[in-house]
Amino acid sequence: MLSRLLAASTAVLALTVSAGAVQAQDFRALARQDLQAAHDALQANHPAAVVQGQASAPFRSWIDTGLADAMAKAGQVNSGDSHAYLMRYYAGGFRDSNISMTPSFEGLSPYFAIGWPGFTTGWRDGKYVVTYVKPGVRSTPPVGAELVDCAGKSAEDLAQEKLDQWEADLTSEAGRVRSAPFLLWNRNNPFTAGMPMACNFRINNSRRAREFRLTNQPVQIADLEAAYRATVYVAPAQPLAIESVNGRPWIHAHSFADAAGWDAFNAQVEAQAATLRAQGFVLDLRGARGQSYNSTTRGYGLANRIWTPEFTVSRQPAAGEITYRATAGNRQWYAETLGRMEADPRFVQESMPVIEETRAIIAAMDAAMASGQRTFTLTGRPPVADTGAPNPVQGQVVVLVDAGCAGGCLDTLDLLQRLPNVRIAGSETSTDSIFIEQTTQRLPSNYSDLSYGHKAWTSRQRPSNTGFKPAQGLAYTGNPADEAAVRTWVGTLFQ
Structure with missing residues (x-):
């Protein structure tokens, strides 16, 4: 898929406000302003507003009724945290994990409460x-x-x-x-x-x-x-590593983030590729969230280092048809992205096809808007014929997942499930929609960011708002936070 890359370069530093300035804010007015701005941006640019089909139904039923619902609650907003809660409420009503409204400041930790029963x-x-x-x-x-x-x-x-x-x-x-x-x-x-x-x-x-x-x-x-x-699996501080568990390689890939240390980890995978292929292994993707294009390329890159690109290329999901909404806002996203690509010498050298693809999208966007079309459809990478390359991985592979597997992790599973001798185990993953490639914009209050997918992967084989559920016999029903129990259970899958 075309990149949502360099999204980090568009991020703005988190807002820092003095206590006096916070007290001076009218959070009710800011909430109403942000809700309306989010509604208007989504109505103007989100594909679901104009693309037909079942995947668009939740968006259409919520965008106006949800705005009215949230606006009615805005009178209770009295702080930055309550503002964040109301923004999350409106975004959550779309039932699309690719639509989010997140605070631009450090939000509440999962370890936060002002009261609890022990x-x-x-x-x-x-x-x-x-x-x-x-x-x-x-x-x-x-x-x-x-x-x-x-x-x-x-x-x-x-x-x-x-x-x-x-x-x-x-x-x-x-x-x-x-x-x-x-x-x-x-x-x-x-x-x-x-x-x-x-x-x-x-x-x-x-x-x-x-x-x-x-x-x-x-x-x-x-x-x-x-x-x-003790309740929810939390990934270790070092998310990328390879260790031996019960005599079998265990690959930890709990994050697709830029700062996770992928260069060193990939070198480690390459150095142990022969062992991984001969023995089989566990690929642990629990907690592996990733919302950028880079997260998908990292997942594919990991698979290519183990199975080789010659073997995986014919098994990668075809892009098929992608429907774009032709708006000035969406065109601006591609123009700004293209500018960042062309300004990066390394990207120009390594990823010229992506640059050319982006230029073609902008040209098609211009043509569609000039002719009054609301959408246009382009065909992405077609299926690749089987190269005949042999499977280099001779052992069994268990891919361990959980509720924290999201975004690029799901894209990676779309590939891994097509590989021989691979079984997806653990617990049900997160979900994602067919509305992909994130636009992120700061809302007027400066307290919140709106993010949404601006194109529709209408031909994706996996339905919208679905993830992966391990088959019977591969579903872990024990305590997900008991790591010793999880490892013992995974060991039984190789018997």
């Missing part, structure tokens, strides 16, 4: 269950207890009220997993209730639920971090 919950097998209890806290439900209701409100209704769109998209399994620890915490969201006073839990699958009073515990970041890490 324990937390996780999403396990379709239920919210207790996954962690702080040592020494009394009168709490035990680990494994299932949350039934709080003050007559079912666990599901409570989750919809406190988490959906505010913390994650609960229409996806990945959103359930990532947001579950916050269900009974007070995250200082003025639009939802804080910590409940009492809740009923079912212990050991008993027929009758037992009530527990929830007592607010002192908030320590270390306690919240321990609770979160």
Whole structure:
């Protein structure tokens, strides 16, 4: 896919505001201004506004009704964090992970709360269950207890009220997993209730639920971090590495970020390629998020270093038809991107076909706008015939994924699933839409950035808003935060 590259070069330094300046802001007015600006930018430039099909339906049903909904809530915005919550709410209503509104300042950590009951919950097998209890806290439900209701409100209704769109998209399994620890915490969201006073839990699958009073515990970041890490897999500080686990190579690729250290890691992969091919290996992509074009090329590059480009080229998903929305805003994105490409001597030397492709898109955009067309379609890279190259990897390969696998990680899985002797295991991944290649713009308040896909991959084989779900026998149902248990389970897949 054509690059969303160099997106980092368009980023603006995070806003730093003195305490006095913050107090002087009218966050309600800023929220209304940003919501309207986001609505107008999406209405003017997003492909779903004009491209027909089921993938466009959530966008069309939400863009106006969601704006009215969010505007009605804007009177409760009284801080930068509450502003961020309302922006996330509006963006989340599109049910498109490629549409986001994120704070331009450092947002809330997953280890943040202003109140908590000394324990937390996780999403396990379709239920919210207790996954962690702080040592020494009394009168709490035990680990494994299932949350039934709080003050007559079912666990599901409570989750919809406190988490959906505010913390994650609960229409996806990945959103359930990532947001579950916050269900009974007070995250200082003025639009939802804080910590409940009492809740009923079912212990050991008993027929009758037992009530527990929830007592607010002192908030320590270390306690919240321990609770979160006991519930949701968190990638290690060193995301790229190769180690031997139970005598088998285990490749860690938990990040596609620019700063992850890919040059050194790729050299390590190349040095061990012969061993990887002979023995088989585990490719661990848990937590591997990546939203830029570079993240996809890194995933493909990793596969090419192990399987060779000659073997993977005929198995790479064909680009097929790409539908572009012809607008001045979208043309500006390509013109600015082309300018950055042409100004980079290394990019000119190594990626001239991408530059030529970008020039062709701009020319087609100009022609479409001149003739009054709202969209135009170009055909990307066609399928490549099998080269006949033999499979260099003789052993079995297990690709381990989880809810943190998103963006470029999903693109990488689109390739890996087509390779022989490769099995995708673990838990369900995140999702992504067919509306790709991110435009990112600062909203008027300077407190938030809007990001959205500005072209539609209408011929993508994987449907919009879907990810990867491991097949029966390859799905891990244990504690995702118990690394020893995960490794033991993965070992059984090679038996």
